[in-house]
Amino acid sequence: DQQVKQNSPSLSVQEGRISILNCDYTNSMFDYFLWYKKYPAEGPTFLISISSIKDKNEDGRFTVFLNKSAKHLSLHIVPSQPGDSAVYFCAASAGNQGGKLIFGQGTELSVKP
């Protein structure tokens, strides 16, 4: 049973516009959520995270929103740039399970000039 789901395998956005990537989870014990960016044949790079005690965290062009009641989080990138084109993975962890990261399937973002 997949505990972290990213239902959109791909997203295409025009440069300068907002990119919104979505993620749903099922395990109510998750208390920490992260977004990673990954290029082919490379390891994931950490982007931004949010603790379950918050509903929003912002870092430059990246903002993560958490809706605990809906078990949903989203990553907003604004303005989107061509260099943002990559696969974005949502991940979650539960402190009482040792903090192991559980990943979604990823969403491939393409930002067109």
Add this chain to the structure above:
Amino acid sequence: EADIYQTPRYLVIGTGKKITLECSQTMGHDKMYWYQQDPGMELHLIHYSYGVNSTEKGDLSSESTVSRIRTEHFPLTLESARPSHTSQYLCASSSQNLNTEAFFGQGTRLTVV
């Protein structure tokens, strides 16, 4: 930039061969992980370690084995490679803090022919 290194980056090997994928980190992290990723799929945790002489199997069953004799080193071994082992293998590490990101190496792309 994260100081976690994986070698080799790419490996093509024949069926039945024994292989060891190397992973080293210089951040003094106690926690280390091995993930396996097939194209277009999520990262699956196959092994993790919370310190020296501590290893556990992850959520995805794997025929590989790991060892953790030194804090900085977490190699993964396949005694007899098969085509079904073809995948990308990603090593990661994190500090002891519960809500913290994991840093990933660049990965090893393994192809068994």
